[in-house]
Amino acid sequence: MPPDNPVSARGLITFAVIVVLALLPPATAALGIGFYVDIFTRIMIFAIAALSLDIILGYGGMVSFGHAAFLGIGAYSVGILAFYGVDNGFLQFGVAILASAVVALFIGFVSLRTSGIYFIMITLAFAQMIYFLSISINTYGGDNGLNIDRHSEFTRFIDLNDANTLYYLVFAVLVLFLLLGRRLVASRFGMVIRGAKSNERRMEAVGFPVLRYRLAAFVIAGAMGGVAGALLANQDLFVSPSIMQWTRSGEILMMVILGGMGTLVGPIFGAVVFLVLETALSDVTGHWQAIMGPILVLVVLFARDGIFGLLSHRCAESRRG
Amino acid sequence: MDPLLVLAQALNGIQFGVMLFLMAAGLTLVFGIMNLINLAHGSFYMVGAYAAAATFQTTGSFLAASIAGIGAGAAVGLAVEIAVFRRLYARDHLDQVLATFGLILFFNEMVRIIWGSTALYATVPAFLAGQVEILPGAPYPAYRLAIIAVGLAVAALLYLLVGKTRLGMLIRAGAADRVMLGALGVNVKILYTLVFGLGAALAALAGLMAGPIFTVEAGMGENVLILAFVVIVIGGIGSIRGAFVAALLVGFVDTMGRAFLRPLLATVMTNAAADNAGPALASMLIYLMMAAVLFFRPRGLFPPRTR
Amino acid sequence: MAEPLLSIAGLYKHFGGIIATDGVSLQIDEGELHAIIGPNGAGKTTLVAQLMGELRPDRGSIRLDGHDVTALPPYRRSLRGIARSFQITSVFAELTACDNVALAVQAHAGHSFRFWRAARTDPALREPARAILGEVGLAHRADTQAAVLAHGERRLLEIAIALASRPRLLLLDEPMAGMGADDAARMVGFLSRLKSRVTVLLIEHDMDAVFALADRVTVMVYGRIVASGTPQEIRADAEVRRAYLGEDEAA
Numbered sequence: 001m002p003p004d005n006p007v008s009a010r011g012l013i014t015f016a017v018i019v020v021l022a023l024l025p026p027a028t029a030a031l032g033i034g035f036y037v038d039i040f041t042r043i044m045i046f047a048i049a050a051l052s053l054d055i056i057l058g059y060g061g062m063v064s065f066g067h068a069a070f071l072g073i074g075a076y077s078v079g080i081l082a083f084y085g086v087d088n089g090f091l092q093f094g095v096a097i098l099a100s101a102v103v104a105l106f107i108g109f110v111s112l113r114t115s116g117i118y119f120i121m122i123t124l125a126f127a128q129m130i131y132f133l134s135i136s137i138n139t140y141g142g143d144n145g146l147n148i149d150r151h152s153e154f155t156r157f158i159d160l161n162d163a164n165t166l167y168y169l170v171f172a173v174l175v176l177f178l179l180l181g182r183r184l185v186a187s188r189f190g191m192v193i194r195g196a197k198s199n200e201r202r203m204e205a206v207g208f209p210v211l212r213y214r215l216a217a218f219v220i221a222g223a224m225g226g227v228a229g230a231l232l233a234n235q236d237l238f239v240s241p242s243i244m245q246w247t248r249s250g251e252i253l254m255m256v257i258l259g260g261m262g263t264l265v266g267p268i269f270g271a272v273v274f275l276v277l278e279t280a281l282s283d284v285t286g287h288w289q290a291i292m293g294p295i296l297v298l299v300v301l302f303a304r305d306g307i308f309g310l311l312s313h314r315c316a317e318s319r320r321g
Numbered sequence: 322m323d324p325l326l327v328l329a330q331a332l333n334g335i336q337f338g339v340m341l342f343l344m345a346a347g348l349t350l351v352f353g354i355m356n357l358i359n360l361a362h363g364s365f366y367m368v369g370a371y372a373a374a375a376t377f378q379t380t381g382s383f384l385a386a387s388i389a390g391i392g393a394g395a396a397v398g399l400a401v402e403i404a405v406f407r408r409l410y411a412r413d414h415l416d417q418v419l420a421t422f423g424l425i426l427f428f429n430e431m432v433r434i435i436w437g438s439t440a441l442y443a444t445v446p447a448f449l450a451g452q453v454e455i456l457p458g459a460p461y462p463a464y465r466l467a468i469i470a471v472g473l474a475v476a477a478l479l480y481l482l483v484g485k486t487r488l489g490m491l492i493r494a495g496a497a498d499r500v501m502l503g504a505l506g507v508n509v510k511i512l513y514t515l516v517f518g519l520g521a522a523l524a525a526l527a528g529l530m531a532g533p534i535f536t537v538e539a540g541m542g543e544n545v546l547i548l549a550f551v552v553i554v555i556g557g558i559g560s561i562r563g564a565f566v567a568a569l570l571v572g573f574v575d576t577m578g579r580a581f582l583r584p585l586l587a588t589v590m591t592n593a594a595a596d597n598a599g600p601a602l603a604s605m606l607i608y609l610m611m612a613a614v615l616f617f618r619p620r621g622l623f624p625p626r627t628r
Numbered sequence: 629m630a631e632p633l634l635s636i637a638g639l640y641k642h643f644g645g646i647i648a649t650d651g652v653s654l655q656i657d658e659g660e661l662h663a664i665i666g667p668n669g670a671g672k673t674t675l676v677a678q679l680m681g682e683l684r685p686d687r688g689s690i691r692l693d694g695h696d697v698t699a700l701p702p703y704r705r706s707l708r709g710i711a712r713s714f715q716i717t718s719v720f721a722e723l724t725a726c727d728n729v730a731l732a733v734q735a736h737a738g739h740s741f742r743f744w745r746a747a748r749t750d751p752a753l754r755e756p757a758r759a760i761l762g763e764v765g766l767a768h769r770a771d772t773q774a775a776v777l778a779h780g781e782r783r784l785l786e787i788a789i790a791l792a793s794r795p796r797l798l799l800l801d802e803p804m805a806g807m808g809a810d811d812a813a814r815m816v817g818f819l820s821r822l823k824s825r826v827t828v829l830l831i832e833h834d835m836d837a838v839f840a841l842a843d844r845v846t847v848m849v850y851g852r853i854v855a856s857g858t859p860q861e862i863r864a865d866a867e868v869r870r871a872y873l874g875e876d877e878a879a
Contacts, residue, residue: 063415110612114619117358117414121554122615125608128547136601188740191747195731198720205680205714207706207735207793216741246547250422257419290430296423300416301408 009312014178014265021171025164037163038235043275044170045231050255050267051177052224057253058262059185060217061197065120065249066107066127070100070222072134072244074229079239080140082148089152089160096230097223103130104222108215127249134241145240152234160234170231174268177224181264184220193217254296260308269307325459330580331573332455336465338572339472343527344549345556345564346479347520353559353625354495355513357406358414360421362524362549363542364428369394369525370532370541371432374443383446387529394525395518397428402517410513429539438539443532468530475523476565483561492516548575551611557621567622571607578603631694633658633827634679634797639688641674641851648674649685650851656797661819661828663838666848667871672831673715675848676799679829680712681705692797706735711795713786715802715831721775725766725785728774729757732792757792764788764818780811787818791826798828804837816840839863847871 021044028036049071056062077096086092111122135143151160160166184190192213196203203210233239242248251274259270277295281288303310348362373390377383401424409417445464452460483489491512495502503509528542535541552571556563583599590598614622632655641649648671656662664672677683679690681702690698697705720728730753734740737752747753761770764784769777774785787803803819804812816837822828823841832838838845839859846856847868855861855868862868 057415063418065418110616114615117352117558118554118615118619120358120414120418121550122612124547125551125611129605129608132604133601136604137597139597183746184743186746186748187744188734188742188747188750188753190743191727191731191734192740195720195723198722199718201682202714202718202720202789203731203735204702205682205706205712205718206732206789207703208740209701209703213740247543250419253419254422287430287434289426290434293423293425293427293430296426297405297420300412300420300423301405304416 010263010265010308013308013311017265017268018175018178021174025167034163037167039275039279041163041167041170041235042232043271044167044174044268045228045235046252046255046275047268047271048170048174048177048231049225049228049252050259050271051174051181051264052221052228053252054256054261054264054267055181055184055224056193056214056217056221057256058264058266059190059197060193060214062112062214062218063120063253064123064218064221065246065253066123066125067221067225067252068244068246068248069107069127069130070104070225071229071232071248072130072239072241073100073103074226074231075233075239075243076134076140076146076229077226078152078230078233079146079148082150083140083146087150087153089154089158092152093227093230096226100226100229101219101223104219105215108218108222112211112214112218124246124249127244127246131241131244131246134244141240143241145238145242148233148237148239151237152230166234170235173227173231177227178264178268185264189213189216257304258296258299258306260306260312263308263312266306266308269311273307325456327581328456328459329461330576332461332465332469333580334573334576335569336468336472336572337576338569339469339476340527340531341545341548341552341572342472342476342565342568343523344545345552345568346475346561347523348549349553349556349559349561349564350492350516351520352553354492354516355406355410357410358417358421359406360418360546361401361424361428362520363544363546364425365394365398365521365524365542366528366531366545367428367432367539367542368397369528370443370537371436371441371528372525373529374441374532374537375436377443377446378441383448390529391522391525394528395522398521398524399514399518402514406517407510425543428542433539441532441537443537445533464533471526471530475526479561488515548607551607553621555611555614555621557624559625560621560623563621563623563625571610574610575603575607578606582606632656633660633693634829635689635691635694636679637689637691639675639678639685639690641671641678641683641685648851649678649688652688652848652851652853654846654853654856656827656829658796658827659824660843661823661830661841663830663832663842663845664848665832665835665838665845669850670848671851672848673801674851676712676801676829676831679705679799680710703735706793706795709794709796710799711790711793711797712799713790713801713803715805717779717782717786719774719782719785719789722773724771724773725761725777725781725788726754726757726770728785729760729788729792730754732789733757733760736793760788760792763791765814780807783807783811783815784818791822796827798822798826800828800830800832802831802833804832804834812837 024040025037028034049067053064053067056064074096077099078092081092081095107123107126111119111126114122140146158165160169185194192208196210196214200210229243232243255270255274256267257270258273259268260266277292278288281291299306344362344366348359351357351359369390372393373386376389377386380386405420405424409420449464449467451463453463453466455461483492491502491507495512548571552567553564555571556567582603583595586599587595634656636652636654639649639652652675666672674683678685681700685698689696692708692710697708720731727748733753733756734747758767758770761767764787766781766784766788769781774782777785783803783805787800790798804815807815812834819841830841842859844857845859845862847854847862849871854871855865
């Protein structure tokens with residue numbers, strides 16, 4: 001694990017990413033390709049999801065194959081409240097965070113007693129349960145999904161109908177979570193999580209009740225995933241069970257690995273690459289997954305540190321030489 | 322509730338159970354011996370189903386279709402083992418999960434490229450198309466009975482193979498202490514390939530038998546795969562006996578749940594509520610069962626004794 | 629007579645057909661350095677695992693300072709004052725030596741639900757960590773990644789981590805395993821300086837070290853205690869000599 005230098009390759013790259021994303025709307029507007037704002041709003045939403053997964057996966061070593069469930073819970077919180085005419089964004093997002101956190105608490109409480117393949121399977125199983133639950137409840141659309149009439153309302157000054165406004169809201173959340181995440185993983189709490197990933201047995205012997213810290217991390221990650229889901233609901237104005245399909249959890253995992261696990265900013269790259277590849281490839285052929293699949297296999301086999309890993313090696317080398 | 326209906330559904334549950342067993346057996350062997358999580362196991366099931374259905378459509382021969390199905394599944398399995406899995410044995414589970422997830426995407430898309438996106442039609446062979454009277458007044462599809470018979474036969478054969486043959490002894494030794502096996506001079510590489518091929522063949526067999534009952538389409542493997550994982554987790558990873566017991570349990574509970582939960586709930590709540598709650602609860606049932614088992618027995622019902 | 633710091637009574641543990649701990653009863657006084665010796669397979673490490681709470685005994689009890697700790701999980705025993713080092717080095721490989729020890733310090737510095745302040749620059753954690761590394765002689769390697777340390781240095785780090793929790797009872801499981809003569813001599817020197825501050829239960833194969841350091845020695849064979857007493861008594865015991873020390877006359 002690279003040390004937390006204040007000024008490092010990672011810091012520079014992170015700064016660059018934030019600047020590029022901040023300038024994207026005016027830049028694309030000037031270039032006449034303003035539709036990119038929508039695409040990158042979506043990318044940033046998944047970047048938030050991937051970032052939240054990175055906290056428990058990259059730093060905590062908890063391989064959760066059910067993270068998409070929290071996106072779904074967050075999205076449906078917005079959708080269901082909107083269904084009943086509640087458009088207040090603070091309320092919707094509040095419920096999204098609370099609901100995801102509570103579900104994460106329950107899932108984590110049961111799953112974190114296990115490890116390895118069992119943990120992977122049980123998180124997958126819980127995500128499946130929630131997926132099937134959402135399919136079966138016809139009141140909220142069931143398999144067909146639920147339309148949302150209005151965006152979340154955050155005071156009358158913020159109009160999420162405007163693509164740029166939505167973009168900057170998502171951007172703000174991403175930057176906030178990135179900065180909060182960095183503080184979290186460097187804090188005492190973060191050290192416990194990282195120590196437990198490194199050597200759980202020693203952590204217990206040294207005096208840490210590892211389970212409760214892992215559970216807290218799991219809840220935090222779940223709540224962040226819920227926020228991503230709530231933002232997604234705002235972008236699509238539509239929620240459906242397909243958000244929570246297990247293949248979606250796999251895709252978020254892919255983003256974390258593609259970008260670089262255990263770096264927080266890596267998952268942002270991962271989200272960009274994955275979604276750009278998906279869009280680009282599906283323009284070329286409807287069968288883009290036939291290419292995406294092998295790419296993932298190759299990345300896992302030969303480029304395990306992901307894009308960020310490659311980038312930061314280059315950066316470190318050029319600074320040395 | 323009609324007792325004959327209950328009997329029919331119970332048999333359906335057993336039939337589903339033996340199919341899950343065929344999937345789970347390969348999965349648990351591969352995981353138990355090679356410590357490899359293979360999410361693409363469902364793809365062998367799918368390949369078996371497609372190869373058999375396509376062959377049957379062109380030749381009309383069930384025998385040819387069966388051979389093609391199992392052959393294709395085993396062939397794909399071996400190819401993947403040599404090309405990809407040999408590099409994955411030494412990696413951690415996360416890497417295996419991700420890499421095999423990539424394989425799933427690839428295989429699903431390949432069958433769409435070759436056979437299109439619409440489902441392939443697989444028919445029950447003529448000699449099994451009828452019904453059998455298992456009890457007076459209780460007809461049951463012959464094909465499903467045949468599946469049960471084949472499944473039980475395979476289970477018996479596996480039991481003999483693992484318990485009574487030299488290969489089986491190597492398999493059990495490998496499951497208990499893989500490093501030691503290599504140190505004893507056993508060609509572990511070939512053993513791995515054999516075991517992997519066997520697992521893939523079993524999955525393909527399950528797939529080709531499932532074709533006429535379930536739809537043959539891309540992604541068909543994943544639903545069964547997840548259930549198969551639930552089975553091996555409940556049964557105890559690495560244990561064939563555990564896989565057998567758990568598979569029958571899961572198949573039975575899932576089928577009976579889907580058939581009878583909604584009517585049962587309708588007796589205590591409104592029809593509308595039961596319409597929502599019934600299917601929801603039914604699909605969640607096995608996962609709840611798995612969670613319960615893991616809570617009390619974190620390593621499954623029959624965990625093999627390993628170092 | 630003061631109550632012993634550690635009181636083990638009738639400890640029994642079996643794995644399938646193998647009895648690892650067969651009715652072990654032992655008392656360790658505060659300030660003592662008590663060595664446990666015995667051939668491989670005698671159940672010494674299993675005993676340590678039960679003392680630390682990583683294994684549950686089938687029967688028997690363990691009392692620390694008069695309190696029954698038999699049912700407590702490892703982290704609680706650590707908080708009560710028991711620390712152990714591992715026979716097979718078990719450190720946090722990706723972290724620096726200072727990080728390793730600082731974690732142990734952190735575990736005993738209240739709860740860790742602190743999400744904001746950076747742990748690596750927190751003097752409350754780093755200073756005690758560096759101090760302990762200085763004690764074991766690793767101060768110059770504080771900022772080196774644990775994975776890169778030499779074997780002897782990692783054995784020292786093992787002990788440093790255990791010491792960081794300011795234990796009352798230190799369980800050392802073959803601290804000198806795999807060490808060359810120089811490293812071992814340094815370790816003996818360190819342990820003898822440690823003696824006055826901490827009660828130590830030492831498992832070792834290095835007989836020179838054992839007889840130089842121990843106040844009392846217990847001999848275990850096949851999970852049972854066959855002899856217990858001062859080093860001189862043990863050295864003179866014919867049973868022990870036959871079973872373990874070898875037939876040739878001890879010097």
